[in-house]
Amino acid sequence: MTNSKIQNLKSVVILGGGAWGTALAKLAAINGNQVHLWSRSDSQPLEKVLEDKNAQVILSAISMKGVRDVASMVQSCPLSSQTIFVTATKGLEPHTTSTPSQIWQAAFPNSPVVVLSGPNLSQEIAQELPAATVVASKNTNAAQTVQLVFSSSRFRVYTNPDPVGVELGGTLKNVIAIAAGVCDGLHLGTNAKAALVTRGLTEMVRIGQTLGAKTETFYGLSGLGDLLATCNSPLSRNYQVGYQLANGKTLPGVMANLPGTAEGVNTCRVLMEIAQQQGIAIPITEQVYQLLEGEVTPRLALDKLMLRDIKPEFDNFPTEQIW
Numbered sequence: 492m493t494n495s496k497i498q499n500l501k502s503v504v505i506l507g508g509g510a511w512g513t514a515l516a517k518l519a520a521i522n523g524n525q526v527h528l529w530s531r532s533d534s535q536p537l538e539k540v541l542e543d544k545n546a547q548v549i550l551s552a553i554s555m556k557g558v559r560d561v562a563s564m565v566q567s568c569p570l571s572s573q574t575i576f577v578t579a580t581k582g583l584e585p586h587t588t589s590t591p592s593q594i595w596q597a598a599f600p601n602s603p604v605v606v607l608s609g610p611n612l613s614q615e616i617a618q619e620l621p622a623a624t625v626v627a628s629k630n631t632n633a634a635q636t637v638q639l640v641f642s643s644s645r646f647r648v649y650t651n652p653d654p655v656g657v658e659l660g661g662t663l664k665n666v667i668a669i670a671a672g673v674c675d676g677l678h679l680g681t682n683a684k685a686a687l688v689t690r691g692l693t694e695m696v697r698i699g700q701t702l703g704a705k706t707e708t709f710y711g712l713s714g715l716g717d718l719l720a721t722c723n724s725p726l727s728r729n730y731q732v733g734y735q736l737a738n739g740k741t742l743p744g745v746m747a748n749l750p751g752t753a754e755g756v757n758t759c760r761v762l763m764e765i766a767q768q769q770g771i772a773i774p775i776t777e778q779v780y781q782l783l784e785g786e787v788t789p790r791l792a793l794d795k796l797m798l799r800d801i802k803p804e805f806d807n808f809p810t811e812q813i814w
């Protein structure tokens with residue numbers, strides 16, 4: 492272990508004993524950090540764990556529906572103002588449309604908050620396969636501390652100064668992954684899949700720009716990288732939702748048998764609210780939404796996308812570059 496790593500050893504508490512929290516706890520432990528994985532089935536209350544462990548880094552891998560409750564539980568615990576919060580949740584809160592990092596930052600306005608997101612299918616990480624991720628924060632020192640906590644020979648961690656972009660990349664791609672599952676479930680071929688994923692990225696960038704993200708971030712690991720991983724893997728729960736809907740299953744039937752959380756289902760609904768409020772064109776998300784609501788069949792959703800009004804490829808292409 493290098494000197495910088497030894498100096499950086501931290502007391503890390505991971506919140507959420509699901510697939511991702513468990514995988515991240517193992518990654519943090521590789522470097523010799525003291526790691527405690529807390530879940531609501533833990534025999535010890537959260538307050539006691541955070542106090543006993545003197546947590547320096549608290550990472551939340553709670554699914555979106557539980558983030559606000561868990562953040563307010565943590566608020567009532569005595570913590571040092573130096574504590575770094577890390578959020579690894581990929582979702583949006585219904586009605587408030589808040590991202591998980593916004594919820595954590597509002598709960599702890601004086602503490603650094605870091606977003607951890609990337610192409611990280613937890614089952615592959617549990618199998619000890621190599622992967623890379625991004626830790627993003629406005630607080631560079633906090634991002635670098637978290638980078639050292641998780642970096643190892645099988646997990647390469649990059650820092651990034653655009654937490655909004657990194658968080659939205661991981662969140663928005665889940666909706667496109669549902670569409671990719673439909674595409675594969677209908678056996679539409681490689682051309683169709685490439686078109687879907689590429690236009691999906693355009694849609695992600697459009698939403699991201701409206702919500703204050705940097706466009707370049709979407710072309711990195713947390714955007715394109717995660718989009719590629721999730722849209723191409725049957726290990727993705729979001730992909731599975733789309734694949735099984737295309738094979739005639741109902742949404743309640745798919746959700747009942749899904750291992751863990753498919754955040755894209757809820758995210759899609761929140762995105763429709765945002766798009767309507769802000770006037771953003773998100774045609775793929777709109778068809779995924781109608782499919783999830785049972786308003787269209789997978790085939791009709793495809794036809795509606797293919798037969799939209801014809802238009803230029805890019806919204807704002809610099810005219811001097813057009814031949």
Ligand SMILES: NC(=O)C1=CN([C@@H]2O[C@H](COP(=O)(O)OP(=O)(O)OC[C@H]3O[C@@H](n4cnc5c(N)ncnc54)[C@H](O)[C@@H]3O)[C@@H](O)[C@H]2O)C=CC1
Pocket residue numbers: 507508509510511512530531552553554555556557558560561579580581582611612613614750751752754
């Ligand atoms: N599994 C994966 O490959 C990855 C998942 N993620 C994201 O991480 C988050 C968690 O994903 P998974 O671990 O796969 O889901 P999961 O469904 O396996 O686990 C979710 C965890 O959240 C906890 N939780 C939910 N509501 C709670 C509440 N009110 N109080 C206390 N605990 C609560 C559950 O008990 C469970 O431990 C999701 O937002 C997901 O998108 C991100 C990267 C990879």
Ligand SMILES: O=C(CO)COP(=O)(O)O
Pocket residue numbers: 581609610611612613661665668717720721726727728729730752753754
């Ligand atoms: O975010 C993920 C991979 O980076 C996990 O995707 P799913 O939630 O679709 O399984």
